[in-house]
Amino acid sequence: MVTDTPSSAPPPPVPETPLRVLLPQILPALVVGVAASLLFLGIELVAEEFQHVLWEILPDALGIGGFSSLWMIVMLTATGIAVGLVVWKVPGHAGADPATTDLAGAPIAPAVVPGLLLASVLALAGGVSLGPENPIIAANVALAYWLGRKAQPALPGALWVSLASAATIGALFGTPVAAALVISEALVHQPGGRGSLWDRLFAPLVAAGAGSMTASVLSDHTFDMSLPQVTDPGWSDLLAAMVVATLAALFGLLACYGFPHVHRFFKRMRHPMLMLPAGGLVLGLLGALGGHLTLFKGLEEVKELTSNIGGWSSGELARMAVVKLVALLVAASCGFVGGRVFPAVFIGAAFGLLAQALVPEIHPAVAVSSGVLGVLLATTRQGWVSLFVAAVISSSPAILAVLCLASLPAWLVVTGRPQLELDASGASLR
Structure with a gap:
């Protein structure tokens, strides 16, 4: 007679519910969100104060116009020398070649972060045509990944990376929506992800919300250009937007096609104390040609540009768009640390206003936003x-x-x- 005997095998584990997985992530996400935003705001504040000294106090004390051609050439060349010293002498050499980096990447060693942030502050204050996004995201990711794994080793390392990235993007753009879009694009390239999309976005969105709210409360950082409102867009607006965005994308692609060649030219100099001062000198000459609005990361400058719609001639707008595009190309090629999004916004706005100056029937908001859309698509992909x-x-x-x-x-x-990013061999990514 055969009888059933109880099995000695342990019962299968009960899968955790999404709620039990997500709730413990809230506190780390909030901490990372606030901390990442504070680091971004701190770097921005230091850079702005240093910029005030370099471009207002110092030239006034010397009796020189802050945005005279001579001062722009001197300051950008000096900035190249200063950043070159950081890249040459500071431990970590300010990270990898900026031409090979984008908004997201693997965590860098914590020892690299001080040099990276110092190089970023010098470039931002010195007037280099690059934004803060790439180095700030890299620094926050490195610190969150390092400290997070020490504080809560049970949480996966990839979570700390996504929290820091989302928090910084939320602070940079003033809303968690931008972070959700960036992270969702990144998730497409991660095979084997478990759970629904919103489960995977939950903690990054908490971090992004905390980061954007911290930045909103503590600063007036915004992308709102106070453009005239479009209340009832029609077919003519759609046609204009399609044409302007496509032409702006073609314009932005010029930098992408030229990127490996300009990068190769500077790389032949082989030493940061040659590459960066030479790049700074070129940027100074470009600033003298394009005017002071073509300096710096471009966010405040684009607000000044769009506050005077109809006050710029088509020649002035074309000059600023071309000079800023070349300045972005040179700054990204010669080794300056920084991101492409902020200067690309200025380039797109100038291109859109140029289209509106040539065809006044185009609504200014349609022209500017379509120009920004096209240039950003080309330069960020x-x-x-x-x-x-x-x-x-x-x-x-x-x-x-x-x-x-x-x-x-x-x-x-x-x-x-070709993208505005290179691989380790110096070839364009596609």
């Missing part, structure tokens, strides 16, 4: 971020559908083309 920034700049919900459709022909122009 991140569709959601490009669309989001263009929509935020217009501050008009009615234009969102127009921009969505305008992104389609512009994307056909840029997809598969």
Whole structure:
């Protein structure tokens, strides 16, 4: 007679519910969100104070115009020397070649962070045409990954990376929506992810919300350009947006095609104390040609540009767009630390205003937002971020559908083309 006997095997583990997985992530996400935002605001504050000294107090004391051609050439060359010294002598050499980095990447060693932030502050204050986004994200990711694994080793390392990235992007753009878009694009390239999309976005969104709210409370950092509102877009607006965005994308691609060649030219100098001062000198000459609005990261300058719609001639706008595009190309090629998004916004706004100056029937908000959309698509190759920034700049919900459709022909122009990023061998990524 055969009888059933109880099995000695342990019962299968009960899978954790999404709620039990997500709730413990809230506190780390909030801490990382606030801390990442504070580091970003601190770096911005230091850079702005140093900029005030370099471009206002010091030239006034010397009796020289702060934005005279001579001072721009001297300051940008001196900035190249200063950043070159950091890259040469400071431990970690300010990280990898900036031409090979983008908004997201593997965590760098914590020892590299001080030199990276110092090089970023010097470039921001000195007037280099690069933004703060890449070095700030890299620094926050490195610190969160290092400290997070020590504080809570049970949490996966990838979570700390996504929290720091989302928090910094939320602070940079003033809203967690931008972070959600960037992280969702990154998740597409991560095979084997478990859980629904919103489960995977939950903790990064908490961090991004904390980061953006901290930045909003403590600063007036915004992408709102106070452009005239588009209340009832029609077919003519859609046609104009498609044409401007596509032409702007083609314009932005010029920098992408030239990037490996300009980078190779500076790399032949072999030493940061030759590459960066030479790049600084070129940037100073470009600043003298394009005027003071073509200096610095570009966010405050684009607000000044768009506050005087109709006050710029087509020649002035064309000069500023070309000079800023070349300045971005040179700054990214010669070794300066910084991101491409902020200067690309200025380039796109100048290009859009140029289109509006040539064809006054185009609504200014349509022209500017479409120009920004096209240049960002070309230089970042991140569709959601490009669309989001263009929509935020217009501050008009009615234009969102127009921009969505305008992104389609512009994307056909840029997809598969060289990017404004190189691989380790110096070849363009596609």
